Amino acid sequence: MGKFYGGSFQAIQEYFQQKFCRFCSHPFTAEGVELLREEPGILVVRVGCSACGRPLGVAIVGTGPKPGGQREKSPFDWSKRDSERFAAKLPISYDDVLAAHQFFSELGPDWSKHLPRAPRTGAR
Ligand SMILES: [Zn+2]
Numbered sequence: 001m002g003k004f005y006g007g008s009f010q011a012i013q014e015y016f017q018q019k020f021c022r023f024c025s026h027p028f029t030a031e032g033v034e035l036l037r038e039e040p041g042i043l044v045v046r047v048g049c050s051a052c053g054r055p056l057g058v059a060i061v062g063t064g065p066k067p068g069g070q071r072e073k074s075p076f077d078w079s080k081r082d083s084e085r086f087a088a089k090l091p092i093s094y095d096d097v098l099a100a101h102q103f104f105s106e107l108g109p110d111w112s113k114h115l116p117r118a119p120r121t122g123a124r
Contacts, residue, residue: 008063009035009043016047016056026051 016028029050036058037044043063047056 008061009033009045012043012045012059012061021049021052021054021056023054024049024052028056 013030013033016033017030018027020027026049028047032048032050034046034048035043036046041063043061044058045061046058048054049056
């Protein structure tokens with residue numbers, strides 16, 4: 001199963017295993033990092049503490065080309081600004097995740113509807 005994600009998801013898990021829960025101070029585990037969604041060039045993951053069960057938040061992690069490089073792997077329905085916005089997220093930081101957590105908390109449980117989707121009319 002792990003090979004399906006080409007190592008990027010594992011890299012995210014390893015990143016968070018170096019971080020500590022701010023509630024109970026236990027390190028995060030690989031099991032605490034859940035893949036929510038995979039798009040070309042990005043992974044959306046939810047991070048939580050396996051020890052105390054507290055959620056850290058949702059992170060959008062760019063796995064595609066680095067800033068300044070080719071961006072052809074971005075989803076076809078994204079604007080150039082979308083691509084650059086997520087490309088600029090490399091590499092992620094702990095603060096990014098906390099900010100994302102606050103952002104998604106305000107959106108509520110149906111936050112996923114705010115993710116980029118194909119335009120209805122094809123107008124650009
Ligand atoms: Zn904890």
